[in-house]
Amino acid sequence: MPANYQPLSSDITCTGNGEQCSCEKRQRSAYGLWWPHVLFLGFSIGMGVLTALVLRRLDYYALLSSRGTDQILDREGDRLEAVRFHGTFDLNTPFKGPPSLEVKAAWERLVRPGVLAIGEKEWTLAQPQYPDASVEIPVSNQLTHGRRFMATLEVTHQINCLYNLFKLNYLDYFEDAKVLREANVTRDRERVDHCIDILRQKLLCDADTSLVTYNWVQRVGRPVANFNSLHQCRNFERVRSWAETHSYVSSVDIQKPDHVVGLGRYP
Numbered sequence: 001m002p003a004n005y006q007p008l009s010s011d012i013t014c015t016g017n018g019e020q021c022s023c024e025k026r027q028r029s030a031y032g033l034w035w036p037h038v039l040f041l042g043f044s045i046g047m048g049v050l051t052a053l054v055l056r057r058l059d060y061y062a063l064l065s066s067r068g069t070d071q072i073l074d075r076e077g078d079r080l081e082a083v084r085f086h087g088t089f090d091l092n093t094p095f096k097g098p099p100s101l102e103v104k105a106a107w108e109r110l111v112r113p114g115v116l117a118i119g120e121k122e123w124t125l126a127q128p129q130y131p132d133a134s135v136e137i138p139v140s141n142q143l144t145h146g147r148r149f150m151a152t153l154e155v156t157h158q159i160n161c162l163y164n165l166f167k168l169n170y171l172d173y174f175e176d177a178k179v180l181r182e183a184n185v186t187r188d189r190e191r192v193d194h195c196i197d198i199l200r201q202k203l204l205c206d207a208d209t210s211l212v213t214y215n216w217v218q219r220v221g222r223p224v225a226n227f228n229s230l231h232q233c234r235n236f237e238r239v240r241s242w243a244e245t246h247s248y249v250s251s252v253d254i255q256k257p258d259h260v261v262g263l264g265r266y267p
Contacts, residue, residue, distance in 0.1 A: 081233055083233040087227025097170055113246075
């Protein structure tokens with residue numbers, strides 16, 4: 001073979017004998033095999049990044065929808081604040097018994113307003129389970145433009161449940177709770193069980209990780225739990241203020257429109 005032979009099908013310049021040329025061809029061919037791997041690796045990384053961004057976006061929207069009206073509260077400047085709970089057993093608060101007119105008023109202030117008129121934006125963020133059966137407030141009953149839907153803040157519902165449990169502890173004082181219990185014990189227990197399970201789900205949902213520490217107390221031979229723990233809390237008065245601006249009170253009964261089928265049973 002001539003010393004400077006160049007194959008027609010390759011851009012490799014071969015010198016010397018054919019064995020050396022063959023070696024250079026094999027080396028170039030090995031480099032060429034890397035390119036598909038590099039391209040595949042780049043494609044995989046790109047798809048991984050894209051998938052992560054999409055999932056992150058979906059998680060964001062899931063969080064956004066689960067937080068519902070929290071988004072509106074946040075935009076109005078609502079932030080978490082450090083609050084130390086009052087957990088001492090014999091410490092009097094406006095919400096502890098024995099019941100009185102003042103205690104009753106304190107509880108009933110917490111559960112107002114009960115019914116709200118929310119806009120379509122808040123309604124969409126709430127992701128209602130049965131949107132086609134949602135109660136829309138008639139235009140004639142609205143004070144503002146745009147679609148409005150009937151709603152209640154979950155915190156109002158949860159506090160109302162807690163208030164019902166408080167009443168059960170003092171049936172002799174709360175005549176309304178006593179009448180409900182005596183009229184239909186089974187039905188009333190269902191109502192109470194509903195409240196207990198709602199609060200259970202809420203507590204598990206929040207999974208409060210604030211720590212209860214322990215103290216030594218004189219003349220007590222065991223560690224004593226200190227329930228006056230520090231928590232991160234939303235400002236409840238700001239929440240109430242937002243609810244007050246969306247309170248719905250109407251002397252006109254809302255009738256189901258003819259085009260709404262409605263649910264076959266209680267949700």
